[in-house]
Amino acid sequence: MLRFIKHHLASEQGVAFYGLLSLLIFVLFFLVVLIRIWRMNKSTIEELSNIPLAQDEVTPQNEIQ
Amino acid sequence: MEQLTVRYDNKIVKYFTYATILWAVIGMLVGLIAALQLAFPEFFNEYLGFRYISFGRIRPLHTNAVIFAFVGNGIFMGVYYSLQRLLKTRMWSDKLSYINFWGWQFIIVCAVLTLPFGITSSKEYAELEWWIDILIALIWVVFGWNMFATILNRKVKHLYVAIWFYIATFVTVAILHIFNSFELPVSFLKSYSWYAGVQDALVQWWYGHNAVAFFLTTPYLGLMYYFVPKAANRPVYSYRLSIIHFWALIFIYIWAGPHHLLYTSLPDWAQSLGVVFSVMLIAPSWGGMLNGLLTLRGAWDRVRDDVMLKFMVVALTCYGMATFEGPMLSLKSVNMISHFTDWTIAHVHVGGLGWNGMMTFGLIYWLVPRLFQTKLYSVKLANQHFWIATLGIILYAVPMYIAGFMQGLSWQYFNPDGTLVHKDFLEIVIDMKPYYILRSLGGALYIFGALMLVYNVVKTVKAGSFLANEVVQVTDERNHKEKNEYWHRRIEGKPVRFMIVSIIVVAIGGIAEIIPTIAVKSNVPTISSVKPYTALELEGRDLYIREGCNNCHSQMVRPMRFETTRYGDYSKAGEHVYDHPFLWGSKRTGPDLAREGGLRGNIWHYKHMIDPKGVSPGSIMPAYPWMRDDKLNTSLLTKKISAMRKLGVPYKPGYEDIALKELNKQAYTIAEDIVKNMPEMALNGVDKETKIKELQQKEIIALIAYLQRIGTDIKAKPSK
Numbered sequence: 202m203l204r205f206i207k208h209h210l211a212s213e214q215g216v217a218f219y220g221l222l223s224l225l226i227f228v229l230f231f232l233v234v235l236i237r238i239w240r241m242n243k244s245t246i247e248e249l250s251n252i253p254l255a256q257d258e259v260t261p262q263n264e265i266q
Numbered sequence: 267m268e269q270l271t272v273r274y275d276n277k278i279v280k281y282f283t284y285a286t287i288l289w290a291v292i293g294m295l296v297g298l299i300a301a302l303q304l305a306f307p308e309f310f311n312e313y314l315g316f317r318y319i320s321f322g323r324i325r326p327l328h329t330n331a332v333i334f335a336f337v338g339n340g341i342f343m344g345v346y347y348s349l350q351r352l353l354k355t356r357m358w359s360d361k362l363s364y365i366n367f368w369g370w371q372f373i374i375v376c377a378v379l380t381l382p383f384g385i386t387s388s389k390e391y392a393e394l395e396w397w398i399d400i401l402i403a404l405i406w407v408v409f410g411w412n413m414f415a416t417i418l419n420r421k422v423k424h425l426y427v428a429i430w431f432y433i434a435t436f437v438t439v440a441i442l443h444i445f446n447s448f449e450l451p452v453s454f455l456k457s458y459s460w461y462a463g464v465q466d467a468l469v470q471w472w473y474g475h476n477a478v479a480f481f482l483t484t485p486y487l488g489l490m491y492y493f494v495p496k497a498a499n500r501p502v503y504s505y506r507l508s509i510i511h512f513w514a515l516i517f518i519y520i521w522a523g524p525h526h527l528l529y530t531s532l533p534d535w536a537q538s539l540g541v542v543f544s545v546m547l548i549a550p551s552w553g554g555m556l557n558g559l560l561t562l563r564g565a566w567d568r569v570r571d572d573v574m575l576k577f578m579v580v581a582l583t584c585y586g587m588a589t590f591e592g593p594m595l596s597l598k599s600v601n602m603i604s605h606f607t608d609w610t611i612a613h614v615h616v617g618g619l620g621w622n623g624m625m626t627f628g629l630i631y632w633l634v635p636r637l638f639q640t641k642l643y644s645v646k647l648a649n650q651h652f653w654i655a656t657l658g659i660i661l662y663a664v665p666m667y668i669a670g671f672m673q674g675l676s677w678q679y680f681n682p683d684g685t686l687v688h689k690d691f692l693e694i695v696i697d698m699k700p701y702y703i704l705r706s707l708g709g710a711l712y713i714f715g716a717l718m719l720v721y722n723v724v725k726t727v728k729a730g731s732f733l734a735n736e737v738v739q740v741t742d743e744r745n746h747k748e749k750n751e752y753w754h755r756r757i758e759g760k761p762v763r764f765m766i767v768s769i770i771v772v773a774i775g776g777i778a779e780i781i782p783t784i785a786v787k788s789n790v791p792t793i794s795s796v797k798p799y800t801a802l803e804l805e806g807r808d809l810y811i812r813e814g815c816n817n818c819h820s821q822m823v824r825p826m827r828f829e830t831t832r833y834g835d836y837s838k839a840g841e842h843v844y845d846h847p848f849l850w851g852s853k854r855t856g857p858d859l860a861r862e863g864g865l866r867g868n869i870w871h872y873k874h875m876i877d878p879k880g881v882s883p884g885s886i887m888p889a890y891p892w893m894r895d896d897k898l899n900t901s902l903l904t905k906k907i908s909a910m911r912k913l914g915v916p917y918k919p920g921y922e923d924i925a926l927k928e929l930n931k932q933a934y935t936i937a938e939d940i941v942k943n944m945p946e947m948a949l950n951g952v953d954k955e956t957k958i959k960e961l962q963q964k965e966i967i968a969l970i971a972y973l974q975r976i977g978t979d980i981k982a983k984p985s986k
Binding site: 222223224226227230231234235238239241246247248249250251252253254 | 348351352422424426427428491492495496499500501502505506509510513514517518521542771774775778
């Protein structure tokens with residue numbers, strides 16, 4: 202595996218390809234996330250953002266140490 | 267849907283809360299001692315010159331204690347509380363919870379018992395020796411295992427955004443810790459880094475930067491997404507933004523490490539990548555900060571009355587400031603001034619004291635009354651704590667910013683004739699005294715605030731009754747399916763898949779930067795005159811590591827006129843190929859040592875190590891008299907040479923067998939020079955030859971040998 206990479210990275214030339222590819226991956230990934238989020242259902246969003254506020258029904262059998 | 271009775275484990279939260287408070291006070295006190303040493307070096311040298319608290323040894327103890335002990339326990343405290351409630355289930359295994367707790371405390375105690383004794387790997391925020399590294403990995407896996415099993419056992423459909431941050435924290439810290447800790451043990455208490463020079467530096471700062479990202483930031487962002495809405499009693503400002511925040515942050519953060527190595531011998535392309543991604547990082551960081559602050563929209567009046575919200579608001583503001591400053595510091599032109607100065611110290615303390623500290627205090631004030639079913643003992647006292655802590659942060663950061671600017675600029679000033687204005691580095695160090703005093707005062711105030719919290723918590727605990735198990739009725743939502751499930755659930759609803767996607771996202775940056783640096787030969791052009799250290803120099807280098815000299819002295823001359831005029835030729839990547847570990851350092855409290863070899867005589871070094879102030883009036887360096895008195899321990903020498911050879915250092919075959927003899931020979935030459943040419947050397951009734959033989963065995967001789975070697979190889983003519 203490493204030999205394969207080494208072979209293609211015999212010199213510094215072309216190493217910028219790595220950076221560009223990664224940047225491209227990020228931009229594409231980011232755009233996909235962005236578009237999907239834009240199209241998310243409003244009620245789902247509301248439901249999700251209220252998760253921490255949901256009150257549990259506390260029972261009287263709480264155990265006190 | 268089925269109704270279930272669930273018992274949340276509060277006891278583990280209580281344990282971690284207590285540990286957080288205990289280590290906060292200890293970690294900060296150690297920091298204060300370190301700060302006072304810089305402010306009042308005479309006092310410490312005179313009355314408290316103990317080797318175990320000397321700056322180079324306790325600075326790593328301070329950083330480890332506040333990062334891994336204080337914030338680490340703070341993470342567990344918040345995660346164990348919120349995870350159970352967000353998943354509506356008890357932690358999967360109580361046994362694992364308590365192994366996590368006691369294991370983590372044991373690791374911290376191991377750090378306390380090794381670092382002050384000079385047992386260190388020297389890699390910043392990863393100083394602990396190899397077997398403690400293994401322990402950390404094991405306990406971290408216990409935490410992750412328990413967390414994952416709890417997630418799989420959940421009674422809810424959705425994984426709230428806080429939990430994504432917890433998952434990313436777990437996987438990334440595991441990856442960072444394991445890859446950065448590759449080291450070859452020489453003995454139980456000594457190991458050498460697997461990587462050398464440039465590669466070691468890159469891996470270290472990929473780790474170091476992301477320890478900040480994934481230990482000090484992502485878990486706390488997770489806590490913010492749970493506790494800020496909880497305290498404000500309103501949902502997070504934008505859930506959409508939180509999804510973007512999460513993915514963008516974890517993707518980009520991992521790339522930014524090389525900004526710690528700007529203008530060093532690291533290949534240029536890696537430096538540039540680091541800069542670009544650091545600047546991009548401002549977007550998700552501020553997205554997260556604004557998401558937190560805007561959660562309070564329409565509820566700002568509550569900030570006036572609710573002390574927890576006050577702490578949260580200052581924490582978020584500090585987070586915003588630090589994450590704006592970070593990208594700015596990554597710009598090469600700014601970094602040229604800020605790097606190696608106290609500016610960095612100011613920056614990290616805005617993050618540490620402001621973001622992590624204030625957030626943790628806020629959480630504790632919120633949690634303790636709830637765990638103990640009572641009201642906070644004194645809201646007034648908590649308010650006073652808030653103001654004292656805020657004042658402490660300002661009093662700490664402002665002097666350090668001023669000091670940082672002064673250092674960065676003073677190092678650069680030239681006279682019209684082309685000589686340096688402050689030719690003597692020490693002139694600038696002496697000017698720092700008032701700022702170091704003010705900084706200590708700021709730190710002391712902050713600790714005083716923490717002690718007020720201790721008092722408040724003790725009183726609250728005494729007044730309340732502890733709720734060990736909170737019993738609640740929950741609805742099992744797992745089998746309830748909706749028709750059109752939203753897309754993110756496909757990853758987020760499957761925690762294992764979510765973890766794998768997270769690993770891929772964080773791995774991309776690491777792979778793109780580290781593999782080429784290690785694989786591309788032309789990144790580190792070989793210099794034929796660079797040779798392995800001699801046996802004595804190797805031992806001396808290990809003493810340099812033991813005393814933590816790298817905490818105050820860099821070994822990296824940057825390619826700028828003001829640097830090369832002061833120190834000499836700039837550092838080349840090829841000079842460090844045998845440096846396991848690299849010792850470039852990150853701070854210049856004292857001058858750079860990359861070209862120290864041959865600059866001064868042996869006698870100067872001998873006197874300077876024993877009494878720095880006597881040689882350089884005004885110096886704030888600690889004295890190291892024990893190096894004059896203690897015999898050099900050479901029992902590991904053969905093993906050290908073999909280990910180095912295994913790591914690829916080309917010692918000649920059979921060097922192990924003659925190493926000790928060679929070591930003695932070189933030591934004799936140095937000792938002879940000192941005894942014969944230093945008239946004030948007390949012979950104590952013995953003849954010079956006996957004195958030489960006595961001196962050659964001392965630690966100080968090995969250290970001098972190393973100091974005289976640093977950066978000299980490149981000056982030698984290449985031998986073929």
